[in-house]
Amino acid sequence: MPRRSIIRPQGTTDRSAYFLVDGWLASSMLLADGERQILKLHLPGDMLGSTSMCVEDAIDTLMALTPVTVRKVPLAPLGQLIVTNPRIAMFLLLSAQKERVALMDLLASNSRTSPIARLAFLLLNLHQRLSIVGQAGSDELEIAINQEQLGDIVGLTPVHVNRVLRQMTNDGLIERHRRQIRIIDFERLRELSKIPLRDMSIASSWQHIVA
Structure with missing residues (x-):
């Protein structure tokens, strides 16, 4: 689908x-005053829309x-897959927890750190995630x-972002x-x-279950 397409x-x-x-x-949310807030950037390999699985x-x-x-995977066959293959349920659980950790880190960064700290965290996070899927070099990435x-x-405002990147x-x-x-x-x-860059690979305590 082309740029600016609404998937859902x-x-x-x-x-x-x-x-x-x-x-x-x-992933973005429309606020009551008509403003739109980006909540998360999704990169290749991400599961999308899972946060809405629990609501109508x-x-x-x-x-x-x-x-x-x-x-696109309809929830009905996904549910059947979980019933016949419980390891899929484990993967989905761990994936949801990883997303929760990512949102907690972003919340902490945006709430309690300086503008340069926020952009430093975001650049490091994007480089790590893009490297996992082979879309970043050892020290380079494309935004x-x-x-x-x-x-x-x-x-931050676009003017502030430009100022911090220049700094x-x-x-x-x-x-x-x-x-x-x-x-x-x-x-x-x-x-x-200020926020540690986390190793988001599957914890060893779960590997014997999902392997």
């Missing part, structure tokens, strides 16, 4: 889950930020969204060429971010 609107009854095969996608109407909108490829969308995620460049933390970013000093970015 907020408030609709869509008893399905989605898997993002390729591209970048946002979708609580968020899934919108393509780039051209995307998604796979496929604009500064307004970046700002929406970390609670990072001047301080020798990163190099920028349009949407290409090279991280020069990982250690200093980690110190600035």
Whole structure:
């Protein structure tokens, strides 16, 4: 589907889950005053829409930020798959907890850290996630969204995002060429971010169950 496509609107009854095969996608919520808040960036490999599985109407909108490829899985056959293969249920449980950890980290970063710490955390997080799916180099990544969308995620205006990225460049933390970013000093970015970059692989205590 092309950029800006609405995969699933907020408030609709869509008893399905989605898997993002390729591209970048946002989960966002429409507020009472008409403003829209991006809640999470989804990258290839992510399961989408799982937070709305427990309610009748979708609580968020899934919108393509780039051209995307998604796979739709109706909840009824997914439920049958869980019944016949309990390991799928375990994977879904662990996936939901990983998403919860990610949202807790983002909440802590946006609530209790400085603007430069928020962007440092976001850049490190994106580099880690893109590296897992083979879409980032050892020190490089491409940011496929604009500064307004970046700002929406970390609670800053586009002007503030641009100012902080320029400060990072001047301080020798990163190099920028349009949407290409090279991280020069990982250690200093980690110190600035305040939030630890977590190893999100399956914990060893669960591996004998899901292997």
